[in-house]
Amino acid sequence: MTTLTPDPALRLILGSGSPRRLELLAQLGVVPAAVRPPDINEDVRKGELPRDYVNRIAADKAAAMDPAPGEVVLCADTTVALGRRIMRKPADRAEAAAFLSAMSGRRHKVITAVAVKRGDKVWQKDVQTTVAMKRLSEAELTTYLASDDWRGKAGGYAIQGPAGAFIPWINGSYTGIVGLPLAETAGLLTAAGFSLWGDRA
Numbered sequence: 001m002t003t004l005t006p007d008p009a010l011r012l013i014l015g016s017g018s019p020r021r022l023e024l025l026a027q028l029g030v031v032p033a034a035v036r037p038p039d040i041n042e043d044v045r046k047g048e049l050p051r052d053y054v055n056r057i058a059a060d061k062a063a064a065m066d067p068a069p070g071e072v073v074l075c076a077d078t079t080v081a082l083g084r085r086i087m088r089k090p091a092d093r094a095e096a097a098a099f100l101s102a103m104s105g106r107r108h109k110v111i112t113a114v115a116v117k118r119g120d121k122v123w124q125k126d127v128q129t130t131v132a133m134k135r136l137s138e139a140e141l142t143t144y145l146a147s148d149d150w151r152g153k154a155g156g157y158a159i160q161g162p163a164g165a166f167i168p169w170i171n172g173s174y175t176g177i178v179g180l181p182l183a184e185t186a187g188l189l190t191a192a193g194f195s196l197w198g199d200r201a
């Protein structure tokens with residue numbers, strides 16, 4: 001991976017409309033200079049595997065961004081994979097119910113691909129986390145669906161909300177599940193020359 005010399009004047013552009021990603025960046029003490037969510041086609045291709053899918057979408061999001069000189073952009077994509085099955089953000093409550101029922105009592109993977117772009121150079125990495133979900137009772141499922149917390153979340157749940165009660169075990173990156181694996185993101189930003197540790201202009 002090419003590592004560029006740190007440029008304290010570099011401005012970070014968040015190429016994502018996810019409020020979670022903004023909050024996770026704030027955990028690193030980073031406030032983007034602007035938020036510009038890219039508009040791309042996120043359809044899954046026939047036979048496409050989950051890991052290939054998230055990497056392609058993160059790369060497409062980065063490709064849709066046109067950073068000005070002095071800007072570095074950060075894009076990401078998160079998806080839930082149950083075997084080969086890709087679970088994106090559910091379209092409605094029925095789809096969220098189907099996703100949660102399929103994951104109930106089983107392990108799935110959450111994959112987040114992160115892409116950092118400066119000029120026409122891209123630094124990209126994916127992070128996979130295995131997540132165990134307890135067997136959900138009818139009452140748990142119904143109450144969770146009624147909370148609407150599943151809206152806008154890959155796989156139809158959010159570990160950082162009430163569904164945290166459904167997740168007894170993970171192996172991987174908690175921040176990756178929430179949408180932005182911080183250790184790897186910090187590495188990519190640093191490689192692109194963005195100063196994370198105190199020497200920003």
Ligand SMILES: Cc1cn([C@H]2C[C@H](O)[C@@H](COP(=O)(O)OP(=O)(O)OP(=O)(O)O)O2)c(=O)[nH]c1=O
Binds near residue numbers: 017018021037076078
């Ligand atoms: C599994 C899981 C997903 N999520 C969220 C993270 C992501 O915001 C979302 C997956 O959708 P994404 O398509 O990755 O991102 P987005 O639509 O929110 O934003 P953009 O496309 O503009 O970058 O699911 C959680 O917040 N908690 C979880 O436990």
